[in-house]
Amino acid sequence: MGSEKRCPDCGVPLEALKLRTGDGFTLQIHTNEPRPGLLGGLGMKETLTPTAHVCPECGLTRLYVEEDD
Ligand SMILES: [Zn+2]
Structure with missing residues (x-):
């Protein structure tokens, strides 16, 4: 995607x-x-759920807000 x-x-x-x-x-x-x-593009929800994306190599963790579907 x-x-x-x-x-x-x-x-x-x-x-x-x-x-x-x-x-x-x-x-x-x-x-x-x-x-x-970004937040406007997601529909301006009042409550957003962040998803953690973790690097399996170095452990870097980033938080992304994504639409649930
Ligand atoms: Zn890494």
């Missing part, structure tokens, strides 16, 4: 992992107002 994330240091694909707290709750990002750019 052309959306594969890669580690900028290692160049290997990042593994997508769901982020949860120790209590089992999913982390959420709350947006206060519509804004241009």
